[in-house]
Amino acid sequence: MCDPGRTRVGRRQSGPSGARMDSRDATGDGNADRRWVRDVLRRHLGPGARVGDPTPFCAAGDGFASEMFSVETEDGPLVVKTLPGEPRRSARRLDRQFANEARFYGEVLPFLLGARAGEDDIIARMFPRFVCAHADPGRALVAVEDLRPRGFRLAPKTLDLVHSRLALRALGKFHALSLAAKRRTPAEFQEVVVAGAKHWRQLTSDELPTMMRECLDHAVQAYAEFFPEDKAGRAGDDLNRILGLVDSFDGSADPEEPLAVLCHGDFNRNNLLFGYGEDGVPTSLVLIDFQLATYCSPGVDLSLLLFLSASAEVRRLHWDELLLEYRTSLLETMQRLLGCGRDVLEKEYSAELFAEDFRRHCHHGFLIAIFFQPFLMLPPDLLASMDDGKTLGDVKSSVSCVMQNIGEEGRRSLGALVKDVIDKGYF
Structure with a gap:
């Protein structure tokens, strides 16, 4: 990727700058001490x-x-x-x-x-x-x-409406950078952003789909347990389609034009630092941890934030409002960056186009939430031991261990995720 050697990096003026990683792969043994x-x-x-x-x-x-x-x-x-x-x-x-x-x-x-x-x-x-x-x-x-x-810090474990709205406005600005650059300098955008991008699945574990499948089985069981009033009318085709989502997971991060952008790839509460005013209300946001950044559908970032980080109440009451918040921020930012009329952008990046793209890709964030949310609920000591491989056996027993330790509240939250996607008719 480029020159080894030393790079002096001063204080940022208009944005991050400068240093590159050595081209040598970190493939040996040992930690950086x-x-x-x-x-x-x-x-x-x-x-x-x-x-x-x-x-x-x-x-x-x-x-x-x-x-x-x-x-x-x-x-x-x-x-x-x-x-x-x-x-x-x-x-x-x-x-x-x-x-x-x-x-x-x-x-x-x-x-x-x-x-x-x-x-x-x-x-x-x-x-x-x-x-x-x-x-x-x-x-x-x-x-x-x-x-x-x-003064920047992580938000509470689940995002309320104010935090969710601020996060999605920031995401709209971030995604607008890609769409504006694609229009302004398409050849350079292809060379710098697209050509060197790795697919999301090239950056993540081979075992992820297997873990997802096990977690999804538990989530569907929790849905039937905690929402029995839904079961009679929806237990058939809807649940079978949901259980089959893992089969199409690898393609969920595929880029589709014209909306494909450079996505954060792991856009959730753990990677957002909020700044707060004196009244404790969040006023600013910094995005961190771009290990999984990739060129793909904007629905990858949107769905992960909504399914994994937004509270169940926010999802239930403000879903459409938050998607509108994102798109409005994106178009406002593009208008400012490109200096073009809003009517042109509204036509080319219509609400219908975004809705269809989200419908086609939102199972990405849903499946990651089904897999990752239970781990976030584990007691810290158990999570640390699993992370070190001390309690990991086969996938099925590992997931069973997790589900046994998240309690009734954790299982209910998984069931609520299944209920949300059924109610919205995405799958």
């Missing part, structure tokens, strides 16, 4: 740069795809993500994910933020300042600005 992290940062920040000792950013095992450190530097505090050890690294294709995120920060995002987008401070501030990415055999890191001193 603290001394290695400090040495790499010194090389990238320049001779004599002040770099403090890395300290754990969170408890061991808390990061699903990385081990994280906090590091004080003369350019400000940083968060440094490093490759974890086995079995997580190989099972989850984390080498590929680290290289993918490095490409996003070093090449793709600077391109998307170029020209008019780079002048839009509202958009530029949606991303953390990128410092560097680096890989040696068996080791890799990505370093970005630590946003905690600026």
Whole structure:
């Protein structure tokens, strides 16, 4: 992917800039230790740069795809993500994910933020300042600005209407960068964004569909248990279609024109940092963790946020409102970036076009929510032990262990997801 060697990265002006990841694959054994992290940062920040000792950013095992450190530097505090050890690294294709995120920060995002987008401070501030990415055999890191001193933090575990609305407005702006660039410089967009993009399934575990199928079986059982009034009228064809969704999962992230965009790929509450006003109301948002960024349907990001992160009440009462919020934000941003009339955009990117694209791809987020939501409900000690492979046996027994530990509330929430997609008639 490009030059090894040192890159000095200064403070961001209009957006993230500069460093690229070494072309060497991180395929050896071992973790990136603290001394290695400090040495790499010194090389990238320049001779004599002040770099403090890395300290754990969170408890061991808390990061699903990385081990994280906090590091004080003369350019400000940083968060440094490093490759974890086995079995997580190989099972989850984390080498590929680290290289993918490095490409996003070093090449793709600077391109998307170029020209008019780079002048839009509202958009530029949606991303953390990128410092560097680096890989040696068996080791890799990505370093970005630590946003905690600026007051940014994760939202509650499920997003209320205010948080959901802000998240989808930000997503509309992010997706608008792709659609605007496709219209403005199509050949360069194809070269920078599309040609080098890996398909979502190339970045994720081979075992994911098998895990999904087991979790989906439990979710359908929970639907029948907690919503028996629905069972008689809907238990047949609807449930059979839902159980068959896993068969088409690999294609759920396929790009379809004209709406295909660079998606975040993992757009959920865990990867959104909110800034709050004095009254505690969220006012701003920064997107983080772009390991799964890929060129695909916008429905991939939309469906994951709605099914995995929005509360059941928000989904039930505000579904159409939130989809409209997203599209309105996207068109407003495109209008500003392209300087064209709203009527032109309304015609080319109609509500019907977005609705059909979402219907064709929303099973992506639904299936990930069915799989991932139970793990988010586990007690932290059990989750950490499963993440380290200590309690993992075959897939069926692993999923059974999870379901036994999420309780009645967890099973009900899974059943509610099935009820939502049946009620909306998507499948």
